[in-house]
Amino acid sequence: MSVSVFPIKAFNDNYIWCLHNKTQCSVVDPGDAAPVLAYCQDNQLTLSAIIITHHHWDHTGGIDALLAAFPNIPVYGPQNKNIKQITVRLSQGDDIELALLGVKFSILEVPGHTLDHIAYYGDIGLFCGDTLFSAGCGRLFEGTPQQMFASLSKLTALPADTAVYCTHEYTMANIAFAEAVEPNNQALIDYKRWVNQQRAENTPTLPSNIQRELDVNPFLRCHSAELVANVSQNMGAMLASEQEIFASLRSWKDNF
Known part of the structure; x- marks a missing residue:
């Protein structure tokens, strides 16, 4: 039975990714239970697993209500004891299988946005939380630029056709910054046109x-x-390494 991925909208710009077949589903980063419960009811789906990438409330806030509705299902997540509902704690190199969906994932540790952040990679795609966004990356709330640079390098080493399921509709705002940094990038110019069309129709730009x-x-x-050249000009100094450029770029974006 084939598995589909559907974006359940939550809050202003969150997507709770729902992996489902005709009867079963799993959700990634359910910050709010209400839209998940409504989707399950409307589509006659039974929630069989919850998948968490990191501890922020807009990714975990719906866990308790979902467990009340669907007791005793596994909750996969990082090695963060503060997320008390997690039943299967995961580290770099671990593998999991959502048996009722026939979906397998390998776990990647991707600190930067938070220190506990993990990503899930499988044939169906990459579920990367707030690490990699389309045309952007997550803010460094806990990690260092060096950690985030390494984490993004880990993700970009995946096959080129890997679908990227991040958890926020930030694409238009990210493109505005990308244009300031690399205005003559033709791929970016073309992408902006497509993104504007998607958003005009209230359609996700993801995956x-x-x-x-x-x-x-x-x-x-x-x-x-x-x-x-543009990052160095913004910093007032010529930057040498890609890591230095990345750190300066992230700082520029924080104040953009």
Whole structure:
């Protein structure tokens, strides 16, 4: 039975990704239970697992209400004891299988946005929480630029056609910054046109894929001569390494 991935909208710009077949489903980062429960009811689905990438409330806030409605289902998540509902704690290199859906994932530790952040990679795609966004990356609330640079490098080493399911509709705002950094990037110009059309129709811009992000995402393009020149000019100093460029780029975005 084939598995589909559906974006359940929550809050202003969150997507709770729902992996489902005709009868069973699992959800990724349910910050709010209400839209998940409504989707399950409308589509006659039984929730069989919850998947968590990191501890922020807009990714975990719905767990308790979902467990009340669907008791004793596994809750997969990082090695963070503060997320008390997790029943299966995961580390780099672990593998899990959502048996009722026939979906397998390998676990990647991707600290940066938070220190506990993990991502789930499988044939169905990459569920990367707030680490990699389309045309952007997560803010560094707990980790260092070096950690985030390494985490993004880990993700971009995945196959180019890997679908990227991140958890916020930030694409338009991210493109505005990417344009300031690398205005002559033709792939970015073309992508902006498509994104504007999607959003005008209130259609998600996600999932993206690894190749698209390599083409348009400034945080993955610290080798671009135009980007390096503009970041160095913004900092008032010529930057040498890609890690230095990344750190300066993230700082610029924080104040953009």
